[in-house]
Amino acid sequence: MTETWFEGAGAIEVTFWRRPLQAMTEAISSAGFLIERVVEPQPLPEFADPDPVAYERLRTRPTFLFFRLRATG
Numbered sequence: 001m002t003e004t005w006f007e008g009a010g011a012i013e014v015t016f017w018r019r020p021l022q023a024m025t026e027a028i029s030s031a032g033f034l035i036e037r038v039v040e041p042q043p044l045p046e047f048a049d050p051d052p053v054a055y056e057r058l059r060t061r062p063t064f065l066f067f068r069l070r071a072t073g
Contacts, residue, residue: 021065028069037068 002015019027028035040062048055 024065024067028067032071032073033069034072035067036070039066039068040064041066 001018002013005012005014025035041064042062043055043058047058
């Protein structure tokens, strides 16, 4: 899935792959990596003031996962 985000002076295309967590971890392992850390980023608390509905949605339904990996081979 690709979305266009408008940031600063231009548009940025962002591509997402929606896969089950098990599929992601198996692909990482099969590619020869070890997962050192998984981070599910949360919105900053000050975002709640201007848009409490969006803040609550992002806080309870995170849309990104970051993996820190280490090559095993």
